[in-house]
Amino acid sequence: MGPPRAPYIYGKTQNSLEDWRGYLENVGLEGLDVSSFVPASNRAIAGVTVPMIGITASGGAQRATMFGGAIMNALDGRNSTAVKAKVGGVLQLAQYCVGLSGGSWLVGSYAVNGFPSLMDLAENTWKMDGGASWMMPDFAQAFELASSFGIKAMSGAPVSFVDIYGRGIAHHTINDPRSGFDLISGTGAATLWSGIRDTAAFRKKQAPFPIVIALGRSPGELGVSSSDPIYEFNPYRLRTDHPTTGGLSVPIEYLGTSFNAGKPTDTGKCVTGFDNAGCVV
Numbered sequence: 001m002g003p004p005r006a007p008y009i010y011g012k013t014q015n016s017l018e019d020w021r022g023y024l025e026n027v028g029l030e031g032l033d034v035s036s037f038v039p040a041s042n043r044a045i046a047g048v049t050v051p052m053i054g055i056t057a058s059g060g061a062q063r064a065t066m067f068g069g070a071i072m073n074a075l076d077g078r079n080s081t082a083v084k085a086k087v088g089g090v091l092q093l094a095q096y097c098v099g100l101s102g103g104s105w106l107v108g109s110y111a112v113n114g115f116p117s118l119m120d121l122a123e124n125t126w127k128m129d130g131g132a133s134w135m136m137p138d139f140a141q142a143f144e145l146a147s148s149f150g151i152k153a154m155s156g157a158p159v160s161f162v163d164i165y166g167r168g169i170a171h172h173t174i175n176d177p178r179s180g181f182d183l184i185s186g187t188g189a190a191t192l193w194s195g196i197r198d199t200a201a202f203r204k205k206q207a208p209f210p211i212v213i214a215l216g217r218s219p220g221e222l223g224v225s226s227s228d229p230i231y232e233f234n235p236y237r238l239r240t241d242h243p244t245t246g247g248l249s250v251p252i253e254y255l256g257t258s259f260n261a262g263k264p265t266d267t268g269k270c271v272t273g274f275d276n277a278g279c280v281v
């Protein structure tokens with residue numbers, strides 16, 4: 001774990017000490033001296049003097065988002081019912097929140113919208129009215145998608161199924177009033193994955209460090225195997241330790257730029273704005 005993730009985890013751990021005291025006092029474990037358990041701030045080291053906690057959300061499309069969201073809601077210290085049940089507050093203690101596939105929709109939605117309560121996400125962002133699938137756009141959304149893809153194609157960038165899929169998911173998971181290239185506002189066209197760093201909770205190191213992961217496949221490859229690389233998208237970098245990539249680590253804000261040995265192949269040309277949050281998740 002290197003920069004800039006390590007300083008974030010260190011700061012998040014320090015910021016969670018009062019949450020640890022509050023949570024443990026609420027739980028009331030017999031024989032536990034809370035004052036002795038929770039270290040001084042200058043000794044708060046995740047995984048050493050303070051437990052390292054990661055919350056993960058598995059795949060399974062929209063059902064995984066709903067199920068994982070329900071679990072996170074049950075662990076949220078902002079949920080008074082969960083606090084009374086002595087499970088609310090664990091979410092505030094976690095250093096990491098990780099998802100893949102449908103779980104990445106949850107983690108991505110939670111992070112890019114500023115780490116709100118899960119009830120807030122469900123009621124104000126996820127647009128679950130009518131029971132429609134998030135993967136099937138209505139007519140207005142389909143028109144907007146086609147228009148934005150045309151603009152992307154004219155810029156010289158390739159258009160793929162990920163564009164269609166990601167923008168469709170963004171309609172239900174991202175609450176952003178900026179319209180960007182979209183003809184319909186509030187659908188996350190201008191929302192970047194790197195923008196997570198600009199949210200108040202992330203800047204203050206109060207939120208779990210969000211990561212989504214994806215499995216890479218070679219062009220034309222239909223199946224998957226244990227030898228396929230696993231990619232990590234975090235607010236700072238796209239990275240993988242897979243040997244076929246040579247240990248790829250690219251600043252997320254420059255996603256789409258051609259790199260060689262960690263440096264842009266064209267020093268005068270870097271791509272920005274490619275890390276669309278909907279396409280990342």
